[in-house]
Amino acid sequence: MTPNGQQKRNDILKAALELFAEHGFHNAPMAQLAKRANVAVGSIYRYFKDKDELIHELYSEVDVTLQKALVRAAEPSISTQQQFVHLMTDLIHYLQDHPYEFKFLEQYYNSPFGVEIKRDKLLLSGSSGRQSAFGQFIAGTAKESIKPMSAQVLYALVIGPVTFLLRDAISGLVELDEPRIKELADGCWNAIKR
């Protein structure tokens, strides 16, 4: 069974994710990427106009996958705070388990590429426009339990600490274990709770 076009496209994206995460956009030559994807250099250009488009497309894929992963069934039996903590823990676990995705996203947002992306939508609504698990939770279930404040600030208080700590955790500078995740989630909740 020879790989079809879609398979090849995915191979390229997978190789790109790894290489970009490991070496950065600027230290990941197309030739190396092609080799890692077991594809000819020229073939990459059949699926992506140029390196920039490849990066943007990769962002879309990673973003969509991330949003899908964070869907969690409603748990009406537990308290709102507990639901919040569960969501945060899910998020952190997911990103800890997917360091390439995290590094890529960080790099993307921290570059001219990411300027046009509304970063505050990261976890609240996917780039597709659909609302994320977090967004639904905050705008829905938890609405009454959260102090009224600017949406931007709310997002910053929730997402800021997570990304900040994960950066160091994934670089190996810090150990982010369960007790600390709990500390972090509780702190975030206290920051926003009514």
Next chain:
Amino acid sequence: MTPNGQQKRNDILKAALELFAEHGFHNAPMAQLAKRANVAVGSIYRYFKDKDELIHELYSEVDVTLQKALVRAAEPSISTQQQFVHLMTDLIHYLQDHPYEFKFLEQYYNSPFGVEIKRDKLLLSGSSGRQSAFGQFIAGTAKESIKPMSAQVLYALVIGPVTFLLRDAISGLVELDEPRIKELADGCWNAIKR
């Protein structure tokens, strides 16, 4: 008054700060940097061994300047929370007024260059080893008022939201005005207060 060597060095650093912030390390050729600094390419290499050293030296300068800017006289007459809010407001104002410095630092920490720098020390102790205004406040005055928790998490809860929101504010995606700064600072305080 013709510029002396120190002046020229500063011209180069200034041009580098601007170019790195605007285009990123990898899209700021030495030739363009030289032109912006009104200097010949070769002259840069009289002051800096290579591009990497220039970047590291620039980090030192920016960091030192930032630490100096955040020194604030003790205000024993107001509450600990109010002091915290003042410090955060100072920090945010400073970085809002110095977007190039902010973008450069973000980029530096998010690159192989900054790996060796403990990022959590960003605002808590200067790169010189001296403790920053923030560090002194948290380890001193505010110690009793803060909930016991891992230092890493504490830093994340304080610094994470600030950098997250500033990124968008400086990109022009979000307006970060006084009320929102107050919201943010209060949220951070609630996240860590005992």
Next chain:
Amino acid sequence: MTPNGQQKRNDILKAALELFAEHGFHNAPMAQLAKRANVAVGSIYRYFKDKDELIHELYSEVDVTLQKALVRAAEPSISTQQQFVHLMTDLIHYLQDHPYEFKFLEQYYNSPFGVEIKRDKLLLSGSSGRQSAFGQFIAGTAKESIKPMSAQVLYALVIGPVTFLLRDAISGLVELDEPRIKELADGCWNAIKR
């Protein structure tokens, strides 16, 4: 018939030989070499890791070709001295006809590149380890006819005069015609004969 890779590699080596011989390693920019070879700069690096490797590879090629050229059928019917004279004459004719090769070799041996090459092996054993026509003759046929002496001195007495005179001949300072070649070969023989 479009040129294949091997052809292109040879074009580069040929252009390099000419340029190195004419201007020296340090005055033969890669760009000029590319132009002379009707090739893009980047293409050179597909065949050679860097300029140094190109030089070493060129040496190999030139050396192998030289060794091959000096093979001469055994002539048992003539005296040892005459055989020696034939060999020297062959060598001189070959190098006179291949001045680029001669200049390149001189330059190679006289540079850090050639330090690791035993220069005394120049004509006595090829770089491949196989013994050259000269080496076979001296260690074999002529062994009994040659005065016992240090191998180094023996080589110097044979090769020294040839290279010395060829340098001037090829520069056009001296005319090296048949009678003189005979004089030289006889002199060398007298220097080493028992």
Next chain:
Amino acid sequence: MTPNGQQKRNDILKAALELFAEHGFHNAPMAQLAKRANVAVGSIYRYFKDKDELIHELYSEVDVTLQKALVRAAEPSISTQQQFVHLMTDLIHYLQDHPYEFKFLEQYYNSPFGVEIKRDKLLLSGSSGRQSAFGQFIAGTAKESIKPMSAQVLYALVIGPVTFLLRDAISGLVELDEPRIKELADGCWNAIKR
């Protein structure tokens, strides 16, 4: 006593000799040369029009010094061959003791610089036009004892082996001790003697 101009000029030439011998013309930047000579870069250009002229001037100096060193009182009491051997031994000893001078000369002759210099004059007449010790000996005392042959070939048979062997000796590839010097000198004599 501050150094006068002549002293400074000599410092530069000395530093140049060392640097050129150690690193080659092309790896001896003017700045390094200036530092080694304890002189400002600009000062070099007061004494020499450019780097090329410096190299040519250095050649003159080295050549003159070499010729002077090889003057040896006539020794009528010993045989012509013995006188020849003495001269050769003197030459080899001198060059062994002055490896920088030897390396410089080799490099000079082996570069576009040396093409215009009659190399065959190396030891037979100085660049000044005066005849060298060797030249006087061969054209005078030894004339009758030497086989009639082209002057060029004669020189090659005498000088070729010396330079060939010295190159390796000075590079450390070969040990050139007294017995070998004797072997070499005898060989050369046999090459040219009537």
Next chain:
DNA sequence: GATGAATGAGCGTTCATTCAT
């Protein structure tokens, strides 16, 4: 479609030379 050899603009860096002091 797929390939990968070929391309050449562009990069970081060096260094002979100049010139204001």
Next chain:
DNA sequence: AATGAATGAACGCTCATTCAT
């Protein structure tokens, strides 16, 4: 005369992109 900071053309090399097969 002497200095050494300043200059910028030129270098070796990389790599995103193209295109003949």
